[in-house]
Amino acid sequence: MTGALLSGTGITKSYGATPALRGIDVTVGEGEIVAITGPSGCGKSTLLHCLAGILRADEGSVVYREQDLSLWSEASRSRLRRTEFGVLFQFGQLVPExxxxxxxxxxxxxxxSGRRDAREAALGWLARFGVADMADKRPPAMSGGQQQRCAAARALVTGPRVIFADEPTGALDQLSGEQVMTAMVQAVREQGSAVVLVTHEAPVAAYADREIVLRDGAIDPSGIGIVG
Ligand SMILES: Nc1ncnc2c1ncn2[C@@H]1O[C@H](COP(=O)(O)OP(=O)(O)OP(=O)(O)O)[C@@H](O)[C@H]1O
Known part of the structure; x- marks a missing residue:
């Protein structure tokens, strides 16, 4: 780790009268894998969405490479998510057509990128995730695990600096989950990408360099999490 790549300071977010985050300070270093854990409803997904610039915090700032994303337009944040950020959610959200x-x-x-180069790179990434034989199939003809491997390949294909993964193995059986995590971690280590990983599964959190535990919208100072 060589200093903060991404940092959130005093992130506060409510949904109407429901407070979700109550002033979170968090940093993610270059190439660091950080797991965000905690009980259901403690604010994990909300924090990930704020850090990825998908949601705007009510208060506080999110700084990426010394730029305050809270001051950026939605269009600029969306461009950032297509270039330097990769996102992977529980259900891959592939384009079904x-x-x-x-x-x-x-x-x-x-x-x-040109079409030929893009296809070649895509085939390489599908192979890495063990689904090369799915290349010409559409998502409805693939299993959930195959779709998720494909979604992981899509999240990594641009070589993003940060990958935001929200329960990336939540819909998979244990073996598929381990295969997705192993391939993903190997790729991000090679690329030097950082990962912000929301999970409630200890074996998944164990892939991280560091665990941040949330409770009721705040960081649990005890730091006692799910990784033993
Ligand atoms: N779109 C929404 N509208 C209203 N309340 C919301 C919304 N999204 C989240 N919340 C509330 O905000 C709080 C934090 O939710 P969040 O989804 O961030 O938690 P989480 O830790 O990711 O939960 P889980 O592990 O169950 O996915 C919860 O009280 C939740 O009910």
Missing amino acids: LTAAENVALPLLLAG
């Missing part, structure tokens, strides 16, 4: 290879190639095409 596109094949697996087209889904994975999409972020590269949006970033200006």
Whole structure:
């Protein structure tokens, strides 16, 4: 770790009268894998969405590479998510009309790559995640695990600096979950990407360098989490 790549300071967020985050301070270093854990409803997903610039905090700031994202327009934050950030949610959210290879190639095409290069890279990433044979299949013809491997490939294909993963293995059986995590961690270590990982599963959190435990919208100072 070589200093903070991403930091949140005093992040506060409510949904109407429901407080979700009550002043969170968090840093993520270059290439660091940070797990956010805690009981259901403690604010994990909300924190991840604020750090990724998907949600705007009510108060506080999110600084990425010394730039305060809370001051950026939605369009600029959305561009950042297509280039330097990768996102992976519990259900892969693939485009159902596109094949697996087209889904994975999409972020590269949006970033200006040529079709042939994008397809070649997509095939390489599908192979890394063990689903090369799914390349020309559409999501409805794939299992949940195959779709999630494809979504993980899509999150990594642009070589993002930070990957935001919200329960990335939550819909998978244990073996598929381990395979997705192993392939993902190996790739991010090679690329030097950081990962912000929301999970309630101890074996998944164990892949992280550090665990941040939330309770009732605040960081639990005891730091006692789910990784033994
Ligand atoms: N869109 C929403 N509208 C209203 N309240 C919300 C919304 N999203 C989250 N909340 C509330 O905010 C709080 C934090 O929710 P959040 O989803 O961030 O928690 P979480 O720790 O990720 O939960 P889980 O582990 O169950 O997914 C909860 O009280 C939740 O009910």
